[in-house]
Amino acid sequence: MNWTDIGAVTDVPLRGARLVKTQAGCIAVFRTAEDEVFAASNACPHKQGPLSEGIVHGQKVTCPLHNWVFDLNTGEAQGADEGRIAVYPVRIEAGRILLEISALQNRSAA
Amino acid sequence: MKQKLVVIGAGMASGRVLEHLREQAPDQYDITLFNAEPRGNYNRIMLSPVLSGEKTYEEIVTHDDDWYAQNEITCRFGEHVVGIDRDSRTVTGQNGAVSYDKLLIATGSAPFIIPVPGKDLPGVIAYRDLDDTNAMVEASAKGGKAVVIGGGLLGLEAAAGLALRGMQVTVLHLMGHLMERQLDEAAGYLLKKDLEDRGITVMTKAATKAILGEDRVEAVLLEDGTVLDADLVVMAVGIRPETRLATDAHLEVARGIEVNAQMMTSDPDVLAVGECVELDGQLFGLVAPLYDQAKVVAATLIGEEAAFVPKELSTKLKVTGCDLFSAGDFAEGEGREDVIFRDPSRGVYKRLVIEGDRLVGAVMYGDTADSNWFFGLIKDGTDISDMRETLIFGPAYQGGGQADPLSAVAALPPEAEICGCNGICKGQIVQAIEGGATDLGAVKATTKASASCGTCTGLVEQLLQVTLGDGFEMPTAQPVCGCTDLSHEDVRRLIKSQELKSQEAVWQELGWKTVNGCHTCRPAVNFYLLADWPLDYTDDPQSRFVNERNHANIQKDGTYSVMPRMWGGMTTPQELVAIAQAAEKYGATVKVTGGQRIDLLGVRKEDLPAIWADLNRAGMVSGHAYTKGLRTVKTCVGSDWCRFGTQDSTGLGIKLEKRLWGSWTPHKVKLGVSGCPRNCAEATCKDIGIVCVDSGYQIGVGGAAGMDVKEVERLVDVATEEEAIEWTVAFVQLYRENGKYLDRAYKWLAKVGLDWVQEVLTDPAERAALVDRFDLSQSVYQTDPWAERARPDVAQGFQPLADFTLEAAE
Ligand SMILES: Cc1cc2nc3c(=O)[nH]c(=O)nc-3n(C[C@H](O)[C@H](O)[C@H](O)COP(=O)(O)OP(=O)(O)OC[C@H]3O[C@@H](n4cnc5c(N)ncnc54)[C@H](O)[C@@H]3O)c2cc1C
Ligand code: HEM
Ligand code: SF4
Numbered sequence: 016m017n018w019t020d021i022g023a024v025t026d027v028p029l030r031g032a033r034l035v036k037t038q039a040g041c042i043a044v045f046r047t048a049e050d051e052v053f054a055a056s057n058a059c060p061h062k063q064g065p066l067s068e069g070i071v072h073g074q075k076v077t078c079p080l081h082n083w084v085f086d087l088n089t090g091e092a093q094g095a096d097e098g099r100i101a102v103y104p105v106r107i108e109a110g111r112i113l114l115e116i117s118a119l120q121n122r123s124a125a
Numbered sequence: 126m127k128q129k130l131v132v133i134g135a136g137m138a139s140g141r142v143l144e145h146l147r148e149q150a151p152d153q154y155d156i157t158l159f160n161a162e163p164r165g166n167y168n169r170i171m172l173s174p175v176l177s178g179e180k181t182y183e184e185i186v187t188h189d190d191d192w193y194a195q196n197e198i199t200c201r202f203g204e205h206v207v208g209i210d211r212d213s214r215t216v217t218g219q220n221g222a223v224s225y226d227k228l229l230i231a232t233g234s235a236p237f238i239i240p241v242p243g244k245d246l247p248g249v250i251a252y253r254d255l256d257d258t259n260a261m262v263e264a265s266a267k268g269g270k271a272v273v274i275g276g277g278l279l280g281l282e283a284a285a286g287l288a289l290r291g292m293q294v295t296v297l298h299l300m301g302h303l304m305e306r307q308l309d310e311a312a313g314y315l316l317k318k319d320l321e322d323r324g325i326t327v328m329t330k331a332a333t334k335a336i337l338g339e340d341r342v343e344a345v346l347l348e349d350g351t352v353l354d355a356d357l358v359v360m361a362v363g364i365r366p367e368t369r370l371a372t373d374a375h376l377e378v379a380r381g382i383e384v385n386a387q388m389m390t391s392d393p394d395v396l397a398v399g400e401c402v403e404l405d406g407q408l409f410g411l412v413a414p415l416y417d418q419a420k421v422v423a424a425t426l427i428g429e430e431a432a433f434v435p436k437e438l439s440t441k442l443k444v445t446g447c448d449l450f451s452a453g454d455f456a457e458g459e460g461r462e463d464v465i466f467r468d469p470s471r472g473v474y475k476r477l478v479i480e481g482d483r484l485v486g487a488v489m490y491g492d493t494a495d496s497n498w499f500f501g502l503i504k505d506g507t508d509i510s511d512m513r514e515t516l517i518f519g520p521a522y523q524g525g526g527q528a529d530p531l532s533a534v535a536a537l538p539p540e541a542e543i544c545g546c547n548g549i550c551k552g553q554i555v556q557a558i559e560g561g562a563t564d565l566g567a568v569k570a571t572t573k574a575s576a577s578c579g580t581c582t583g584l585v586e587q588l589l590q591v592t593l594g595d596g597f598e599m600p601t602a603q604p605v606c607g608c609t610d611l612s613h614e615d616v617r618r619l620i621k622s623q624e625l626k627s628q629e630a631v632w633q634e635l636g637w638k639t640v641n642g643c644h645t646c647r648p649a650v651n652f653y654l655l656a657d658w659p660l661d662y663t664d665d666p667q668s669r670f671v672n673e674r675n676h677a678n679i680q681k682d683g684t685y686s687v688m689p690r691m692w693g694g695m696t697t698p699q700e701l702v703a704i705a706q707a708a709e710k711y712g713a714t715v716k717v718t719g720g721q722r723i724d725l726l727g728v729r730k731e732d733l734p735a736i737w738a739d740l741n742r743a744g745m746v747s748g749h750a751y752t753k754g755l756r757t758v759k760t761c762v763g764s765d766w767c768r769f770g771t772q773d774s775t776g777l778g779i780k781l782e783k784r785l786w787g788s789w790t791p792h793k794v795k796l797g798v799s800g801c802p803r804n805c806a807e808a809t810c811k812d813i814g815i816v817c818v819d820s821g822y823q824i825g826v827g828g829a830a831g832m833d834v835k836e837v838e839r840l841v842d843v844a845t846e847e848e849a850i851e852w853t854v855a856f857v858q859l860y861r862e863n864g865k866y867l868d869r870a871y872k873w874l875a876k877v878g879l880d881w882v883q884e885v886l887t888d889p890a891e892r893a894a895l896v897d898r899f900d901l902s903q904s905v906y907q908t909d910p911w912a913e914r915a916r917p918d919v920a921q922g923f924q925p926l927a928d929f930t931l932e933a934a935e
Contacts, residue, residue: 068675
């Protein structure tokens with residue numbers, strides 16, 4: 016496990032998201048109205064829409080391109096759409112966001 | 126021989142310990158009890174009723190002199206313990222030392238005082254003990270103004286008590302909603318409303334900068350410069366475990382005194398209990414766990430096996446008439462599901478958080494009758510799969526009914542205005558229906574409700590159904606989205622008539638079925654709120670689509686386009702140089718748009734604040750090419766240059782653009798001004814198109830040149846430029862106040878009819894009022910969003926939060 020501090024909870028807007036760039040692609044870190052954080056792939060499986068730019072409602076995000084909605088807990092697309100985004104372990108400790116990045120580091124580069 | 130037990134602190138936790146000890150092993154210990162307060166144990170949590178005058182101090186005493194005498198406890202009240210010597214096993218009080226075999230530290234906690242200038246002025250009081258309570262009661266006898274800093278449990282109880290004693294109370298709370306640790310936004314909104322009904326002013330997101338005063342407190346200064354007069358300031362921002370004695374005695378102390386499950390500190394002969402302890406990183410600020418700890422302490426002292434295990438906690442606020450309850454975990458965890466119930470008529474909100482087959486959290490406001498039942502389900506981890514569907518209705522309702530989708534309308538008071546055009550209230554309409562007007566046409570004919578612009582039709586129909594029941598067949602109006610059964614028109618109307626001024630107010634009062642809406646309703650509600658209440662509501666960027674949030678158009682490759690304003694299509698060599706330099710610097714593609722300005726395409730998100738700052742420096746502002754708002758005003762060269770020109774079309778275009786820019790509208794708004802009927806600016810296919818003629822200005826509205834191509838319809842002919850501007854502004858405001866979100870002007874016109882618009886705007890007073898309301902909104906919204914976001918602190922938000930690709934490359 017490699018829990019890495021990526022910033023303060025307050026760096027992410029309430030009901031918003033920020034981007035984290037990794038070797039394995041871009042990750043969106045979301046903050047809900049109730050101060051929960053979630054991390055998921057930034058790219059919508061439909062047309063690669065940037066999910067970090069979507070509207071966050073409840074524990075879901077809507078893709079800004081074609082309104083696909085994803086549950087941030089499971090990454091599953093909601094409703095009639097079929098698809099899934101990868102979700103990553105993330106937690107809050109003392110107001111800081113910790114992201115588990117071991118799956119995101121490019122080992123072959125090391 | 127009896128062993129000697131010394132107890133430091135006669136509070137709620139140690140009081141319980143002593144009771145258990147004397148019951149279970151009456152003769153095992155000689156007990157000495159120190160207390161800094163000059164009195165024995167009383168029920169601290171009942172100080173709030175004492176403050177409000179609902180109880181007296183005598184009624185909340187739990188252990189009186191007789192009790193201590195009968196139980197042979199040596200009391201040293203009013204005496205601070207100043208030191209513990211673990212080597213000689215003595216405790217030193219202000220009046221001398223005493224030795225111990227076992228020591229129990231139960232010093233509770235101290236109020237946290239925020240370190241601002243003026244915190245030590247007389248008149249600044251914390252809220253912890255009887256002396257504080259008495260000081261507040263005394264101060265309130267003179268009346269005047271009180272400011273309570275902190276909108277948590279303690280602060281609100283203090284505020285309610287002081288208000289009952291006749292003070293004018295303001296609560297300052299740093300966070301966005303009250304009691305944010307126990308309540309979600311919806312319940313926080315209801316609580317705020319209830320407190321405001323009691324005359325308490327609640328200011329959220331209010332940070333205290335200083336407390337002002339010469340020899341006693343006079344006022345509180347906030348970070349934003351607001352000054353609030355105050356005769357009394359109560360600090361209730363939190364508590365800190367009282368650990369000083371333990372630290373000095375070199376016991377292990379983190380945030381609290383560290384104990385194990387047997388309540389022993391790092392020294393096995395020293396125990397600790399209550400708010401001063403920390404177990405596995407957890408602190409305890411409510412009495413329920415302290416009572417469990419007390420049992421364990423007594424057992425450990427007697428030599429029995431026992432272990433303290435923290436349990437789920439629940440919270441209630443002891444303010445008479447504010448019924449709220451929260452329990453369990455509604456903030457973290459995966460795979461959870463919310464069940465929400467709202468009854469706007471009774472101000473009730475309930476939310477259950479379910480994980481798998483178990484209830485893990487509950488928040489309730491307004492009706493907490495079933496709270497113990499829910500709390501039981503949470504604590505016991507009961508399998509709720511069988512009652513999932515009806516769980517929220519409580520134990521009595523198992524197998525029971527459904528929430529009435531019409532409840533929001535049924536709940537409206539009779540004086541709620543339904544038809545804004547004609548000023549018709551619910552009561553009048555219901556009366557008409559009961560008097561025999563049993564369909565829409567009849568209601569229109571008898572009351573005039575919905576007979577003008579027609580946007581309240583949906584509400585009138587719902588009233589027909591509420592009043593007539595099954596006797597009325599509802600035409601199905603399109604609801605905004607799955608979160609509500611109300612249509613856009615209904616929501617707009619109710620936001621106005623019920624004076625709903627926040628998203629939480631809309632969710633609650635209109636019975637939304639989700640926690641905070643979805644991508645369909647949030648942008649719409651955000652627009653309605655800011656259009657109707659420009660001074661009370663603040664635009665919420667997180668309820669906007671990406672382009673409007675980032676103030677640039679996202680392109681298909683994820684880059685953005687940047688388009689500065691060129692007023693009326695006019696530019697200067699200096700502006701062109703700045704644009705050219707920016708294009709080179711940020712590698713942008715340059716395109717001349719159909720809106721008579723220049724688009725810089727292919728700019729990276731990270732570069733947006735920098736390119737904006739560059740363009741700002743050259744005097745340019747955002748062209749809002751990305752908003753549901755004013756886009757461009759296209760003009761021709763008009764009488765300045767053209768031999769056909771009848772009026773200064775360019776000048777009028779610039780004036781209009783300068784007046785209208787920055788305003789949000791239901792959909793985009795494009796204008797055109799042509800200098801003569803040859804119409805080189807293609808004004809007659811714009812949302813508003815003005816064609817100049819010898820006798821003045823022909824104003825057309827509702828044109829379009831998209832998927833639908835439409836020519837404008839003539840709104841009016843006016844003689845002067847001033848009139849042309851006044852009519853245009855008034856038209857835009859009427860559209861802002863009445864249009865459905867995402868209806869272009871022509872679609873809105875098709876619904877309300879040009880006749881109605883003309884009728885409204887022909888009235889000079891109506892026109893002037895619309896212009897006033899537009900200008901009021903512009904006083905807030907006519908600011909350059911680029912300049913605001915080019916500031917370094919805000920610009921930071923456009924960068925990635927973290928970048929691990931750089932790290933790996935090192
Ligand atoms: C106004 C108010 C309302 C509350 N409402 C609720 C509620 O509704 N529900 C709930 O669960 N909890 C409530 N609480 C919290 C609850 O009162 C505390 O959790 C509880 O009192 C803590 O008990 P304790 O024994 O740890 O500390 P305390 O009861 O604070 O007792 C500690 C005692 O130690 C004394 N002391 C400290 N240092 C020394 C020293 N060096 N020498 C000698 N004596 C010392 C102090 O004077 C004090 O009397 C409320 C608290 C307040 C102030
Ligand atoms: C995502 C969708 C769209 C994007 C990104 C987009 C972008 C643009 C841009 C950047 C301009 C230049 C405007 C300016 O200078 O301010 C423009 C002009 C224009 N757009 Fe769109 N547009 C979109 C959808 C539409 C739609 C749906 C319509 C029709 C209803 C439309 C009709 C027009 C017209 C008519 C012009 C020319 C304006 C003029 O000549 O004054 N566009 N568009
Ligand atoms: S619209 Fe008329 S005034 Fe304007 S440029 Fe064309 S011909 Fe000239």
